[in-house]
Amino acid sequence: MAVVKLEDVGKLYGGVRAVRDVNITVEDGEFMVLLGPSGCGKSTTLRMIAGLETISEGELTIDGRRMNEVPARDRDIAMVFQSYALYPHMSVRDNLGFGLKRRQKDRALVARRVAEVAEAIGLTPYLDRKPHALSGGQRQRVALGRAIVRDPKVFLFDEPLSNLDAALRVSTRAELVRLHRELGATMIYVTHDQVEAMTMGDRVCIMDHGEVAQIGTPMEVYLNPANTFVAAFLGNPPMNLMPATAAEGALRTGTGQAPIAGLSPGRRVTLGVRPEDLAVTDDPARALVSGRVTQVEALGAETLIHVATGDEKPVILRSGRAAQARLDETLHLAADPAALRLFDIETGRAISREM
Amino acid sequence: MARSDRARLSPAALRMTALLLLIALYTAYSAGPFVWVAMMSLRTTTEIAASPYGLPWPAHPEKFAAAWFDSNYDTYFANSVGIVLAAVAILTVVGAMAAHAFARYRFRFKGLIYFVIFSTIIFPPQVTVIGLFQTMVEFGLYNSRVGLVLVYVAIQLPITIYILEAFFARIPRDLFEAARIDGYGEWAIFWRISMPVALPAISTTVILNTILLWNEFLYAVVLITDDDKRTLPLGVLRFLGDQLEDVGMIATGLMIAIVPVVLIYVFFSERLIQGMTAGAVK
Ligand SMILES: Nc1ncnc2c1ncn2[C@@H]1O[C@H](COP(=O)(O)OP(=O)(O)O)[C@@H](O)[C@H]1O
Ligand SMILES: [Mg+2]
Numbered sequence: 001m002a003v004v005k006l007e008d009v010g011k012l013y014g015g016v017r018a019v020r021d022v023n024i025t026v027e028d029g030e031f032m033v034l035l036g037p038s039g040c041g042k043s044t045t046l047r048m049i050a051g052l053e054t055i056s057e058g059e060l061t062i063d064g065r066r067m068n069e070v071p072a073r074d075r076d077i078a079m080v081f082q083s084y085a086l087y088p089h090m091s092v093r094d095n096l097g098f099g100l101k102r103r104q105k106d107r108a109l110v111a112r113r114v115a116e117v118a119e120a121i122g123l124t125p126y127l128d129r130k131p132h133a134l135s136g137g138q139r140q141r142v143a144l145g146r147a148i149v150r151d152p153k154v155f156l157f158d159e160p161l162s163n164l165d166a167a168l169r170v171s172t173r174a175e176l177v178r179l180h181r182e183l184g185a186t187m188i189y190v191t192h193d194q195v196e197a198m199t200m201g202d203r204v205c206i207m208d209h210g211e212v213a214q215i216g217t218p219m220e221v222y223l224n225p226a227n228t229f230v231a232a233f234l235g236n237p238p239m240n241l242m243p244a245t246a247a248e249g250a251l252r253t254g255t256g257q258a259p260i261a262g263l264s265p266g267r268r269v270t271l272g273v274r275p276e277d278l279a280v281t282d283d284p285a286r287a288l289v290s291g292r293v294t295q296v297e298a299l300g301a302e303t304l305i306h307v308a309t310g311d312e313k314p315v316i317l318r319s320g321r322a323a324q325a326r327l328d329e330t331l332h333l334a335a336d337p338a339a340l341r342l343f344d345i346e347t348g349r350a351i352s353r354e355m
Numbered sequence: 356m357a358r359s360d361r362a363r364l365s366p367a368a369l370r371m372t373a374l375l376l377l378i379a380l381y382t383a384y385s386a387g388p389f390v391w392v393a394m395m396s397l398r399t400t401t402e403i404a405a406s407p408y409g410l411p412w413p414a415h416p417e418k419f420a421a422a423w424f425d426s427n428y429d430t431y432f433a434n435s436v437g438i439v440l441a442a443v444a445i446l447t448v449v450g451a452m453a454a455h456a457f458a459r460y461r462f463r464f465k466g467l468i469y470f471v472i473f474s475t476i477i478f479p480p481q482v483t484v485i486g487l488f489q490t491m492v493e494f495g496l497y498n499s500r501v502g503l504v505l506v507y508v509a510i511q512l513p514i515t516i517y518i519l520e521a522f523f524a525r526i527p528r529d530l531f532e533a534a535r536i537d538g539y540g541e542w543a544i545f546w547r548i549s550m551p552v553a554l555p556a557i558s559t560t561v562i563l564n565t566i567l568l569w570n571e572f573l574y575a576v577v578l579i580t581d582d583d584k585r586t587l588p589l590g591v592l593r594f595l596g597d598q599l600e601d602v603g604m605i606a607t608g609l610m611i612a613i614v615p616v617v618l619i620y621v622f623f624s625e626r627l628i629q630g631m632t633a634g635a636v637k
Contacts, residue, residue: 052532073538085529089551099537146537 001028002063002153002186010057011044019044019210031180033201034190041210042190043158050156051075078147079156084139086131092142093127099150117149137168155187194234206230228348231272240315244271254310256287258337270343275318277339280331287332289315293325307331395606403602418607426593428611435586438500439568442507446515446564454519455549472513484577498580507568515560522556562623566616587612
């Protein structure tokens with residue numbers, strides 16, 4: 001049973017801070033996803049937890065025990081690498097048993113455990129093969145099996161699915177979720193793929209430029225982004241963001257308005273609305289924004305309609321496949337005021353709607 | 356019939372014939388001296404003097420026994436085997452450790468140390484041998500097989516490190532990190548990951564060093580004086596007098612020295628080429 005806690009953790013490379021002020025508590029048995037664009041410090045954070053990088057600042061504890069100075073091998077963690085890092089000169093059997101042999105001197109026990117795990121993840125027919133004689137999916141399984149065999153306190157994953165083709169990625173995703181449920185182990189999973197994050201994580205920690213932008217359940221971070229970075233990172237297409245100005249009892253965009261009160265008149269904010277929360281209306285007076293259709297993307301299940309409103313970026317509306325929009329037609333788009341999100345125009349932080 | 360005759364003279368076939376001819380010529384050119392020495396090794400000096408290029412008929416295979424038992428070649432052979440095995444073993448282990456360290460760790464003065472090791476490559480052996488001679492005398496290692504082993508290690512170490520380092524540097528870092536997480540320390544990682552994964556490069560250096568040192572003459576002739584400590588390449592000295600050169604026996608001795616090298620080539624040349632051209636681990 002393991003609670004992983006990072007307190008004010010930071011990482012300096014030379015004088016450069018790659019990760020700063022990270023505070024995360026991963027509960028026992030939780031599946032925590034670290035999500036963010038490339039270079040935001042996800043791997044560095046994970047590698048500090050693994051003991052592969054020193055921790056420059058702050059404290060890491062596992063089950064309350066300080067881990068900063070504990071070498072990787074004594075942290076009781078297992079890691080699945082993006083490259084799988086299988087030992088090329090060893091058979092699948094030896095790859096699976098390598099870590100266990102270090103701790104468990106009884107060879108019969110090791111062999112039994114390896115056989116058991118191989119059976120569970122379908123590797124039994126390949127036990128005597130070398131990694132180079134396996135397909136990408138099979139290699140990925142070996143990497144996974146190698147972690148499972150050791151029955152560690154914490155599993156760490158660094159983009160383990162990114163080398164698989166799309167179909168395999170989807171099925172492996174489901175399998176990882178099942179595995180997590182069966183083992184009940186604490187898992188920390190790094191990815192830049194928001195679909196993986198949304199579908200797998202109990203909670204998601206979104207990182208931006210070495211800092212934690214937001215931690216929450218997938219739905220929480222999707223529905224209530226803590227700042228414009230999260231709003232613009234999650235969702236495909238992401239949340240529409242546009243400048244707006246508060247007026248008496250309303251919030252005005254360039255081409256429409258929304259009945260939102262409580263902001264001091266004249267205050268400028270960033271208004272956010274998800275593409276699926278917008279709908280076409282016939283009544284220009286109810287419109288949040290209006291504009292000319294510049295692009296219609298019929299994706300089959302849904303249709304994305306781009307509307308130029310005079311702001312920097314077009315507003316995107318997600319509608320059903322029945323949507324009939326013509327190019328250059330003028331559309332008025334409305335949204336339920338409850339679906340609107342407000343952000344400070346300077347800091348990008350979410351403004352509470354409970355004022 | 357006529358059609359197939361004409362097909363045989365197609366441009367492709369002509370090119371093939373020309374190529375085969377060229378290869379045959381080159382083979383004769385490079386194998387010629389070897390065949391000549393092989394023939395002389397079975398003939399007496401008198402026969403050779405009468406007809407240098409004559410065929411070995413009647414053959415005198417007993418010359419090999421004479422060299423082996425009467426001219427101390429059994430001792431030379433044992434010395435060569437012992438000295439080369441010891442030197443190659445030390446070279447491989449020390450070279451691999453150094454390569455591992457250069458490829459994997461960052462440490463102070465790494466660049467300088469690297470430079471110092473490799474700068475020795477530019478000196479021709481004729482330059483270093485005099486200084487080495489002096490050093491060996493002072494350390495009581497002159498005229499000793501241990502001394503020769505150490506010298507062999509010293510002269511071959513830079514190139515060994517160079518070849519291995521290039522290979523070790525291409526082993527993905529993840530592999531070492533996975534082993535660390537699997538619970539292994541640096542020492543175990545070197546023996547259980549670095550060494551086996553680098554096996555193609557290691558066998559290259561082993562074969563290369565074995566052949567080079569097996570044939571080494573200059574350092575051996577300067578640093579060894581006792582007949583009983585000589586290696587095979589020095590065996591010819593036995594048949595070189597002030598007045599007389601026993602060409603026939605020299606050829607026999609050469610064959611005894613060369614055959615192991617040829618065998619190594621025959622069995623390992625593929626491996627050698629593989630190791631030198633192989634990419635790192637996928
Ligand atoms: N060994 C290193 N030395 C210097 N900078 C590094 C090193 N490793 C990572 N970085 C930097 O730290 C930042 C975070 O990297 P990383 O954690 O790998 O990002 P991510 O995994 O989110 O893509 C990047 O800007 C990267 O350039
Ligand atoms: Mg990364």
